Amino acid sequence: MPEGHTVHRLAAAYGRTFGGRPVRALSPQGKFAASAALLDGQRMTAAEAHGKHLFLGFGAVGWVHVHLGLYGKVAFGDGPAPPPVGQVRLRLVGPGGHADLRGPATCALVGEAEKEAVRDRLGPDPLREDADPERAWRRVSTARSPIAALLMDQSVVAGPGNIYRAEVLFRRGIGPYRPGRDLSRAEWDGIWADLVALMREGVRTGRIDTVRPEHTPEAMGRPPRRDDHGGEVYVYRRAGADCHVCGGEVRAAELAARNLFWCQGCQPHPPAPARAHAVRAARAAG
Known part of the structure; x- marks a missing residue:
């Protein structure tokens, strides 16, 4: 399972690739299709990590909460995005490239209260400025x-x-x-x-x-x-x-x-x- 520094690197990579810009969102695998439809065309407003949890913000639409678990992986690539290979849970595409999420233990669209409930269950993260x-x-x-x-x-x-x-x-x-x-x-x-x-x-x-x-x-x-x-x-x-x-x-x-x-x-x-x-x-x- 990736340790916390890896998830913080992923948050930074998502921010560099999609931050502040509208994205195309789709779920080639189909398991996240309904939520991807809500995200499609929305602007990514934030990308942050707390411990091993990744949160991608899309304004009023909510947050994509990702926990990679044992098998989850994210692959970034330049555009145009090629046809998806394998079981891609969530693909984001923007002017800066694309990112494919495969095999996560958790991939869910949540509201602010649900996001904070996850964070409240976690201890302080040594990589966060607000850690206590x-x-x-x-x-x-x-x-x-x-x-x-x-x-x-x-x-x-x-x-x-x-x-x-x-x-x-x-x-x-x-x-x-x-x-x-x-x-x-x-x-x-x-x-x-x-x-x-x-x-x-x-x-x-x-x-x-x-x-x-x-x-x-x-x-x-x-x-x-x-x-x-x-x-x-x-x-x-x-x-x-x-x-x-x-x-x-x-x-x-x-x-x-x-x-x-x-x-x-x-x-x-x-x-x-x-x-x-x-x-x-x-x-x-x-």
């Missing part, structure tokens, strides 16, 4: 759930997926199984700042790179990563490989039906200070 990290901290700081699960809960933080979750926890040295309520405020602030910085870079480049300058292939003299997802990472999909930082083995497990990756040497659980405190307490008690 305090709102997420209130959830995290009282939760018994592991922080790795909380970061995948879109009602806590909207946008991060499996890659950003694994990489941010590694970069902050936080074990994925630590309960949210065991994190300090400084640790949470570090997670949030990293999400903002890394996801903004993902919007800029279109790929997820999380390694610091000293751990790039060039700096370490190692081969670049070869993976369908692209990007240089510390632990994501590197189970069994050596950690770039400590040399230990990168581990993998399943958490909430998703693969989890971490380095036990760099991400101890409980953290080293807590372990030391527990040892001192045990010695004092003995």
Whole structure:
């Protein structure tokens, strides 16, 4: 499933291609035909993202709400648009080109109230200027759930997926199984700042790179990563490989039906200070 930076890139692409101009709208697949007829000839007034949700605004007609899910894709092309290929749910055509939406989990024409109801169910998005990290901290700081699960809960933080979750926890040295309520405020602030910085870079480049300058292939003299997802990472999909930082083995497990990756040497659980405190307490008690 695309992570939040991809959806923000799509919103920007829709805005560049169609923003402020009337569009032709059709549903070659037929599943969105009635709504496409209402959009046809209307002007696109906005294109925005919140987490993994895309919203395309058409003034008084409403918003097209899109969630790509596991299989959804958008393909942009120059005009004139060729005959549609495959199951195209929604095709938009304008002077600047065309865009074909295929296989989304959600594609619905909604009103302002319905759009806001979707947004109200989501946590703050690190890529939005109106994001409130305090709102997420209130959830995290009282939760018994592991922080790795909380970061995948879109009602806590909207946008991060499996890659950003694994990489941010590694970069902050936080074990994925630590309960949210065991994190300090400084640790949470570090997670949030990293999400903002890394996801903004993902919007800029279109790929997820999380390694610091000293751990790039060039700096370490190692081969670049070869993976369908692209990007240089510390632990994501590197189970069994050596950690770039400590040399230990990168581990993998399943958490909430998703693969989890971490380095036990760099991400101890409980953290080293807590372990030391527990040892001192045990010695004092003995």
